[in-house]
Amino acid sequence: MFQSVIDSPRRHGVIDVRLRRTLWGVAGLASSIIAVVVAVVATEALPALRGVELPRFLNDPSWHPTNQRYNLAPMIAGTFLVAGGAVALGTLFGFLSAIFCCFYAPPRLAGLYRGVMELLAGIPSVILGLWGLTTLVPIVAAIKAPGFSVLSATLVLGLMIVPTIGLVAIASLQSVPRSLILGAEALGLPKWLTVVRIAFPAARSGLIASVVLGIGRALGETMAVMMVGGNIVQVPESLFAPVRTLAANIALEIPYAEGLHRSSLFVSGLFLTLVILVVLCIAEWLGPEPIHD
Amino acid sequence: MIRAISFPFRKGRSFLALSVMALLSVAASAHAAETIVLTGSSTVAPLMAEIGKRFEETHPNLRIDVQTGGSSRGVRDARAGLADIGMVSRPLTDSERDLTAFTLAYDGVAFILHKSNPVKTLTRQQIIDIFTGKVRDWSEIGPGRGTIVVENKAEGRSTLELFLTHFDIKSSDVKAAVVVGDNQEAIKVIAGNPLAIGYVSIGSAVTEAGLGVPIKPLPMDGVEATIDAVKQKRFPLVRELNLVVRKQPEGVVKEFIAYAQSDQVTDLVKDLYYVPVGH
Amino acid sequence: MYTQLAETRHGHLGPNLEFPEPPCRPARIDGQARDLLWRVSDLGVHYGRKTVLSSVSIGLPKGKVTAIIGPSGCGKSTFLCCLNRLSDSMEGCCVEGRIMIGSQDIRSPSVDDIALRRRIGYIFQKPNPFPMSIRRNLELPLKAHGVRDAAEIGRRIESSLVAVGLWSEVKDRLNASALHLSGGQQQRLCIARALVLEPEALLMDEPCSALDPIATGVIEDLIHSLRQRLTIVMVTHNLNQAKRVGDEVALFWCRDGFGYLVETGPAQRVFEAPQDELTKLYISGRIC
């Protein structure tokens, strides 16, 4: 009685197999973009890589490409410092915003605040840079000398990545099954404990993803950091010392760079990609295993 | 029934391929109208865009695309033929002898201080000492107190090159507290910091000061920093804004360059506070 | 109400799925040549290295209710999943042995598992209606299997909701969200969702464990009413439920980590005169 039904050719399977193949194609395409980007940067960086021995990029006396000095070390340090501070700040405010929206705020207020974050995510870095330049820097300058400093760069960059981290964190917190939260509250756990002990671990994979996106945005930001960071090539010895990140360096000098100077900028682009890879591997390795799939 | 599900899938794909081909063929035709492409310095681009628009009014089927990307890109694209005309905000260096340059306008470079800074003028030696870090506090100059915030331009910028050659310092000797890229950004930095000193194009400085931005240009070697001083060639620090072309221009490109240097566009040049070539 | 259900059995389900003549002839009386729906021989299941079920051989009669009892963790649910190859959707689960329906091993690649699952419904322990309206929950499987005509869909939805006794309670709020229904109602909606495809058999994994006695009673009556139309295989912890509803009973047991079949047979015999020592102890409730 089943014969006629069971033996019908496996047409359904064909659709799923075809879908699976197209998806692998699409994912392959998406992940090959980074290869093309690195290839473009590498071809442009070739003249400098050949002309200047690699170690010189780390122990040249200073960064003055027109006088053949290509020391990138201070800028790499600057990038780590500014991005690290910004990610710490952004994660703190982003997670607190997510907790506020998901657990503490009345729904209407939560919706409103989400709107604010979505708009903040859309403000061009030029406007944020200008605001930093005209209002934030004078305030920091009032505290200590130039005002263009690691502090102002970290504050502006932190502000920029709060929406990215906050919105993704909200999405992952909202996908935590209600039964978990209700179970915790049924036990009379105070709200803060429920959030930190039950909701966060359950949404851990989403939260890690939001921080990783934040790191990406922090390392990649160019315009705003260039305007408020001061762009002095030095390892900043204090929070108030000016700093130049690798991304800001490229944006600052690429329009007027010639020959070896231009390709040395692309070498710093390669270094930046390396920094990103290192930071991500640390995040992947440090990030604890997500509890449930 | 099951067969029905997969049928639209196959037909959908062929339709997609067809529409992509159609899009590309339409695109090819759209570019028939003649185009002049200019790339280069973002300081010259606004001026050339306006000149281009006015030139287009008298040449209906001509399109002038002005793109930015910096002087070095202007030189590279002009040499490689990617752009018909390159825009450079500095005189050609000796390595660029293969290109021919047409000066479009002049632009003075002056030192600017915050409006509240009591200092009225600075001698050549004082400027060298400030920028090389020998002098650190305004009190060592004259009226006024507080550590000097020195603002320098990024590597390769034309105003930096002009400054270094005029005061013959090497870029590695300059001790700056902040490095900026464009003139407008430099002005905003000075406006935000009463103790700052920097050098920018006179046109921008005069305009912004006129609009109430708290900055003041300093006279140099006794010549006051105004656009007229540059026009009468009395001002020492002047840079030229050039259009560069690989081989001798001919046809509509030649006509356009001549038009850009003619006095039919002096009002546009003045509108961006540069000094026209003609006088 | 049931005749209505019977008539629709003749409807054609789409061009290539002619529906065989109605199966609702009364089963042959003589027990020996029993008409088996499944013939399972030495079925084994393991997740990676961990074996969950080993060498289970059993025949599941058609048109009857088979109750599967046994302590938790002895692979009852896993066994149920294998019967309609739902095990394929479980990550890392691999199955050995043969599960025959008629003369066809359902695990052979030539078998269309999608069509198989459409003929054999599955009800989960925790009710899992889709987070959509009641109507959409029932429409979705129908549209997925090619039933397009709105009147047919409307009739099918009504008949399946009537079959599970939900129609009177929800007929005027079919567009309300299914999640607003009570636990018992949600489980009956899931059963209706399976019935709307008019399956041949229904696999139920502890359907009443999360329900109150009244809702459990409704579901048990429902199983009674469906017993002639469908073959039902039900996993349950509740021995009385197995006695009340089951025609056949199978006892699974768990030994050093994996499950195996202890004894199977007509409910009456297994409960009154169990052959295996283990069954005797378990039924009398002395082994905790």
Place this chain on the structure above:
Amino acid sequence: MIERSRFRFDGHLLLVWAAPLTITAIFVWIVGGVLLHGLDQLSWSYLVEAPRRAGRQGGIGPILVSTLLIVSVCLAVAIPLALGAALLLAEFVPRRSTGARIVRLSLDVLAGVPSIVFGLFGSAFFCSLLGLRFSILSGGLTLACMILPVLIRTIEQSLRGVPNAYRMGAAALGLTRTRAIVTVLLPVAAPGVLVGVLLGVGRAVAETAALIFTSGYVDRMPSSVLDSGRALSVHIFDLSLNVPGGDAAAYRASIVLLLLLMLINGGMLCIHSLLKRVMGISAQI
């Protein structure tokens, strides 16, 4: 014995309310500054006319059109690609498989590439190699590459958030994987997908450095997708950093950009609620 104390001061309450308040305060401070400077000459004609005097006067009609074209090209390319990759990562491949980790790592590195490098990559790859030259198409494609990581990550997370019970339920009903994804998984995961698209649009509209090198600087009304077109953020960048006396116009353009963002966000929310009514999806209780 168990009556509530009159005011249960909870240290965390302060913390949880302080963060959003500071962020909103700074947001109001920034937008307030922009509104203060730019609100005076804002008028309908400003949205339609072409720019004059290097943007300091006239309107931003052509620039608005270019911006909308660039963003739509970007979304039209990025969303399908992102949906495909996210579906693969969330549904078809175990989380820890090497293939998935390679794809995920390459996307995370892509997310960290600075926008200036994207500009150079776009101009080298799309403009010269593919011969699209300075055009809205190459600008849109470059932006698509930029926002793919954000889109894929958020969509993958939202798909993972769908409880397994629905997948098993769909499988038990004999739905094919494809149909289960289209009719059950994606509708339920729609809110998360929406967040990803919103973040993507936010990033695309806010992008400056990349577009200067790819979609160009021409502020003429584009006649086709292959014409060069100046995006609104590039216009703001140019007015504030290249054109003397351009600040007032830059602030005015910024207000329009914020309004555009509000429009897009509002539009997305309407689409979402429409989707919920059409698909009959109800929020999980």
